[in-house]
Amino acid sequence: MAVRSPRCGRNTHPPEDPPASPDPNALMIADRLASLGTLVAGVAHEINNPITYVLGNLGDLDRLVGAMREAILTYRGSTTPDVIASAETKIFQAGGLEVLDEILSDAQEGAVRIRDLVRDLLLLSRVTEQASTPVNVHEILDSSLRLVAKQLAARAVLVRDYRATRKVAGDRARLAQVFMNLITNAMQACTPPDPPRHSIVVRTQNTDAGIELEIQDSGNGIPEEIQHEIFTPFFTTKDLGEGTGLGLYISRRIIEQHGGSISFRCPPSGGTIFRVHLPECGVPPPHPPQEG
Ligand SMILES: Nc1ncnc2c1ncn2[C@@H]1O[C@H](COP(=O)(O)OP(=O)(O)OP(=O)(O)O)[C@@H](O)[C@H]1O
Ligand SMILES: [Mg+2]
Incomplete structure (x- = not known):
């Protein structure tokens, strides 16, 4: 619903009459819902980004942990140099232990971004007066x-x-x-x-x-x-x-x-x-x- 400004002449909304005496609390909720409506697409996109790299990092982690598990099992059975070398190669092929910290911190960063966005959205959507x-x-x-x-x-x-x-x-x-x-x-x-x-x-x-x-x-x-x-x-x-x-x-x-x-x-x-x-x-x- 919109009120045209006759002097302005730029509005093209159909001329609907606003309620005679609008309830300010109802208008406050209407305003908030309108804001949330326009925000949803942008926020969904913002959440999609970190989710993609959280999932990517979890995939890398899965491969690395798999290789480490296999290596540990191999070490247990044998301590000969060639067996140890082959276990280490498997870990290296899965990314190496050095990337472990990076994978974890990237995944955490993505999760924090999602948490913050959801918190921001919840802050704006809260209906009850605090x-x-x-x-x-x-x-x-x-x-x-x-x-x-x-x-x-x-x-x-x-x-x-x-x-x-x-x-x-x-x-x-x-x-x-x-x-x-x-x-x-x-x-x-x-x-x-x-x-x-x-x-x-x-x-x-x-x-x-x-x-x-x-x-x-x-x-x-x-x-x-x-x-x-x-x-x-x-x-x-x-x-x-x-x-x-x-x-x-x-x-x-x-x-x-x-x-x-x-x-x-x-x-x-x-x-x-x-x-x-x-x-x-x-x-x-x-x-x-x-x-x-
Ligand atoms: N920063 C600005 N620059 C130019 N015009 C503005 C600005 N802020 C407000 N206006 C003018 O004031 C009008 C009323 O603003 P208001 O925020 O109340 O409503 P709106 O933005 O049109 O709709 P909404 O209810 O979605 O906010 C706007 O339509 C616009 O013409
Ligand atoms: Mg506005």
Whole structure:
């Protein structure tokens, strides 16, 4: 469902009316499901890669262990030099003992990558609200960036400039949802065919009251005539299937519930910068969290 911007004139979605007063919690889940839907293909591909080399390494290990087992059995029966030499040849032919460490560490690395991807996905998909805990935003940013690493690399060069040292109090899953929305918008604004020219910069720094996080893209920018509408639910300029128009509405709601704020600007040099302020862990939010 999408709301056209009559002034914008770029939307081509069928004009459906949004619900009179959408339930923000239902919209939050809808936004998350939409993100997960678009992520699945990329994540499946990301998992496929390490699985291939985990399986390859297990195959090598199987051959090597087979040769070692045979050699041990041979040693047991005889200690004559030619029998020992033939047992050693078999181990050598199976790759040699030197590759054992390499095989194991490659397989472990692949398994860790899969575990992390699944963890990243689970973080984003968690439905239940979590009590506010001290959060390192860099961990959540990295988790979101891992999930879109392939798609992002196809569109832009990623620069991380992490300087914040403070933690914020928050719900990790909901913050992950915000970061994923902002990163996805940045990627979508960096339209091909000139990926090397595009960049996405993710910046963090401490402020007096907490941290400031910026996601800057060198993409299309936001036309002035639609800037006042981008936080409206169901407002989108994207084609059907690419955007529901919920991302920024939900993101602002989540950030405000964390006692923070979100803003954007389009610098004259082009592109867009979204800025999020979050209060430091332990500092009471300036306004009570907004509901509804
Ligand atoms: N970084 C950006 N660069 C250019 N335009 C942007 C950017 N971020 C947001 N916009 C504009 O704001 C609109 C609303 O963004 P929002 O994230 O709320 O919805 P969406 O991306 O269209 O859909 P989705 O619900 O899938 O996020 C976008 O359709 C786009 O026109
Ligand atoms: Mg979006």
